[in-house]
Amino acid sequence: MARVTIAPALFTPLMPVSLVGAQIDGKPNFMTVAWLTRVNFDPPMVGVAIGKRHHTPRGIQANKTFSVCLPNAELLEQTDYCGIVSGARVDKSGVFNVFYGDLETAPMIAECPLCVECALVRVVDLPSSHLFIGEVVTAHADESILTDGRPDPAKLDPLVLTMPDNHYWSLGAVAGTAWQAGKALKK
Ligand SMILES: Cc1cc2nc3c(=O)[nH]c(=O)nc-3n(C[C@H](O)[C@H](O)[C@H](O)COP(=O)(O)O)c2cc1C
Numbered sequence: 253m254a255r256v257t258i259a260p261a262l263f264t265p266l267m268p269v270s271l272v273g274a275q276i277d278g279k280p281n282f283m284t285v286a287w288l289t290r291v292n293f294d295p296p297m298v299g300v301a302i303g304k305r306h307h308t309p310r311g312i313q314a315n316k317t318f319s320v321c322l323p324n325a326e327l328l329e330q331t332d333y334c335g336i337v338s339g340a341r342v343d344k345s346g347v348f349n350v351f352y353g354d355l356e357t358a359p360m361i362a363e364c365p366l367c368v369e370c371a372l373v374r375v376v377d378l379p380s381s382h383l384f385i386g387e388v389v390t391a392h393a394d395e396s397i398l399t400d401g402r403p404d405p406a407k408l409d410p411l412v413l414t415m416p417d418n419h420y421w422s423l424g425a426v427a428g429t430a431w432q433a434g435k436a437l438k439k
Pocket residue numbers: 269281282283284285286287288301302303305306307308309331332334335336337338339340413
């Protein structure tokens with residue numbers, strides 16, 4: 253296999269697609285975010301990287317709360333829309349049915365099968381983004397996506413973004429079991 257170097261920015265070819273919500277001037281606003289990851293085990297924390305010019309951070313900074321919802325494939329159009337128009341110019345508060353949880357200022361999306369509300373823990377200043385780290389205070393799941401009380405990826409039907417081709421994908425077949433498959437190589 254011939255190894256070549258490619259543009260450093262091409263290093264993350266696949267990402268989960270989420271919608272990050274914040275309350276801004278009394279209204280919910282949602283933006284599409286693919287730079288999402290779990291960053292701490294206990295308490296559970298997530299990190300979302302958001303460009304400095306976006307509107308959503310205004311609400312996150314003001315309330316010290318935000319939400320992360322995972323849309324399913326049925327919400328592809330609305331999800332993409334929230335990623336191409338800014339709340340600074342367009343009112344996105346009517347795109348989804350919105351509900352609030354314990355934190356009261358982290359708007360969540362009723363149509364999304366899995367949503368978490370987060371309390372802002374830390375903001376990491378990066379050259380063109382802020383990394384917002386939030387503690388997951390409450391997770392809200394639609395019963396229909398649970399198997400034995402846990403989110404079931406097949407029922408969740410999440411969207412995966414690939415770049416640089418900019419495609420949304422659904423999950424494919426299971427390739428193996430994590431923390432298990434490697435045991436075959438253990439001495
Ligand atoms: C599929 C997709 C993924 C995106 N992921 C991110 C991301 O991870 N971070 C980011 O800052 N912007 C991301 N964006 C761009 C923002 O969602 C977009 O600029 C949005 O209009 C910002 O909304 P706001 O100004 O209302 O906050 C993404 C857009 C799309 C379509």
